[in-house]
Amino acid sequence: QSTPAYDVIVIGAGVAGLKAASDLRQANLRVLVLEARSRPYGRIDTQQPAGWPVSIELGAQWFHGSSNPVLAYARTLRNPSVTITSTGSGDDEATFNPATGEEVSAADDTRWEDWFTEFEDSILPDLQEADEANSRSVADAVNDFMTVKRINDPLQRRGFLSRIETNYVQEYAASANRLSLPYFNADSEMAGGDSVPSNYSSVFSRMVNAIQQSPSSLRLGMVVSSVTPLRATAGGAVVGVQVAATNTRTQRSETITGRFLLSTLPLGVLKASYRSIFAAGIDAGAAARQKAIAALGMGLLNKVIMQFPTAFWTSKDLAGSNQWIGSLPLEDPAAVQWNEFFSLKQATGQNVLVAFQAGDAAATVEKLGDKETVDSAMVALRQMFGNPSLPNPTRYVITRWAQDPYALGSYSFVAVGATDGMRNTLCRTAGRLYFAVTNDCSVRGYATSAA
Numbered sequence: 264q265s266t267p268a269y270d271v272i273v274i275g276a277g278v279a280g281l282k283a284a285s286d287l288r289q290a291n292l293r294v295l296v297l298e299a300r301s302r303p304y305g306r307i308d309t310q311q312p313a314g315w316p317v318s319i320e321l322g323a324q325w326f327h328g329s330s331n332p333v334l335a336y337a338r339t340l341r342n343p344s345v346t347i348t349s350t351g352s353g354d355d356e357a358t359f360n361p362a363t364g365e366e367v368s369a370a371d372d373t374r375w376e377d378w379f380t381e382f383e384d385s386i387l388p389d390l391q392e393a394d395e396a397n398s399r400s401v402a403d404a405v406n407d408f409m410t411v412k413r414i415n416d417p418l419q420r421r422g423f424l425s426r427i428e429t430n431y432v433q434e435y436a437a438s439a440n441r442l443s444l445p446y447f448n449a450d451s452e453m454a455g456g457d458s459v460p461s462n463y464s465s466v467f468s469r470m471v472n473a474i475q476q477s478p479s480s481l482r483l484g485m486v487v488s489s490v491t492p493l494r495a496t497a498g499g500a501v502v503g504v505q506v507a508a509t510n511t512r513t514q515r516s517e518t519i520t521g522r523f524l525l526s527t528l529p530l531g532v533l534k535a536s537y538r539s540i541f542a543a544g545i546d547a548g549a550a551a552r553q554k555a556i557a558a559l560g561m562g563l564l565n566k567v568i569m570q571f572p573t574a575f576w577t578s579k580d581l582a583g584s585n586q587w588i589g590s591l592p593l594e595d596p597a598a599v600q601w602n603e604f605f606s607l608k609q610a611t612g613q614n615v616l617v618a619f620q621a622g623d624a625a626a627t628v629e630k631l632g633d634k635e636t637v638d639s640a641m642v643a644l645r646q647m648f649g650n651p652s653l654p655n656p657t658r659y660v661i662t663r664w665a666q667d668p669y670a671l672g673s674y675s676f677v678a679v680g681a682t683d684g685m686r687n688t689l690c691r692t693a694g695r696l697y698f699a700v701t702n703d704c705s706v707r708g709y710a711t712s713a714a
């Protein structure tokens with residue numbers, strides 16, 4: 264049998280694959296990265312479509328936490344095309360009541376904040392207490408809390424839910440009824456305020472260049488369809504892997520061999536295709552891995568990035584904050600609703616507002632057409648600001664991550680019925696196979712954990 268062509272074949276040129284491949288390349292190994300898309304960086308996707316005055320981020324946008332190692336890495340690059348702007352902690356969001364078109368009162372704001380703190384304390388005993396998965400969701404605890412506290416008034420309920428929306432639903436990209444109460448926030452969070460790079464993808468461009476140096480290589484437009492053993496020892500141990508990938512340009516399938524394989528396929532793709540890609544017998548950890556793949560949840564966070572003729576949102580008294588702007592959520596998590604907006608005025612100087620949607624609401628809105636989506640966001644903004652004549656955006660970009668075939672969602676979360684330990688199971692090494700899955704081992708589902 265032939266000698267494998269590469270030491271390591273890496274599936275995926277997202278930040279996980281790029282970092283791993285550039286390290287392996289530095290260790291003088293022959294590495295091949297196979298990437299399905301026609302561009303690297305995966306769920307980091309910086310674009311500057313025609314007419315836009317600034318580049319926009321369709322995927323990851325923030326370095327979360329000032330102690331974030333990716334932020335530290337970005338600073339070492341001294342790349343003049345990547346400026347980094349602090350966006351604070353996000354705690355100073357201005358909340359609007361669409362029923363009045365006004366910002367909520369300071370008294371209401373403080374009460375909801377206090378309730379949220381009390382709620383967080385009340386669920387502490389539940390967190391990671393269960394040895395096994397249980398069926399309690401964050402929504403169950405929220406409902407219990409509102410019953411015990413007798414929060415019955417619709418405005419007060421929506422006010423309290425606005426804190427759940429901001430802190431959990433948007434953060435974990437899943438509705439509260441999907442999040443496992445004992446494990447949803449078992450991961451560690453990085454301390455300190457957040458910041459945004461002016462161009463997220465460029466932070467990793469040096470890695471792309473490094474990988475492209477012979478004898479290593481990065482091939483775009485290569486959709487991996489199967490991983491089979493290259494050969495097995497008499498005892499049945501797998502020696503080397505054989506990867507089949509379809510070249511999207513020629514539509515031809517190619518077979519490439521390697522001594523080891525690193526899969527960075529996102530959880531959404533593993534959910535849809537693990538069984539068809541990984542041949543029976545090649546993954547010694549298959550049974551536990553498949554259980555984890557099925558039980559963990561793939562969350563959804565989408566954006567509508569809108570450019571306006573004026574930054575109408577900065578003209579209001581926004582209590583010192585005009586970066587995060589929120590609205591009071593509806594109690595039905597799947598309703599079409601718009602509760603979180605982020606202003607890019609400070610970071611870019613442009614009149615750009617990003618509408619975020621997460622969880623079931625995001626899944627509902629993904630089914631709408633472009634015009635319907637933007638129209639419904641504008642209805643929400645006009646109600647929030649009490650101004651029916653707010654202008655339409657001059658241009659906009661809508662993300663639909665659940666429909667992206669190479670992501671099938673935004674990032675993962677611990678769903679009801681799963682345990683935190685399943686993240687480790689998901690990325691457990693098995694013989695010649697290595698797995699890196701976002702949100703896996705320790706740090707929440709961000710670019711940092713991938714790297």
Ligand SMILES: Cc1cc2nc3c(=O)[nH]c(=O)nc-3n(C[C@H](O)[C@H](O)[C@H](O)COP(=O)(O)OP(=O)(O)OC[C@H]3O[C@@H](n4cnc5c(N)ncnc54)[C@H](O)[C@@H]3O)c2cc1C
Nearest residue numbers: 275277278279299305306322323324325487669709710713
């Ligand atoms: C809307 C959104 C907002 C986010 N916001 C933030 C944020 O603010 N801060 C933050 O830190 N993180 C954020 N994240 C998460 C962050 O983007 C991801 O955690 C990180 O980019 C994942 O990197 P990865 O390499 O693990 O996966 P990916 O980037 O998904 O890389 C996997 C690669 O595999 C490729 N692939 C898939 N199928 C195949 C196949 N069959 N064959 C070959 N290649 C294949 C994909 O095209 C992809 O390039 C956000 C994500 C989204 C979607």
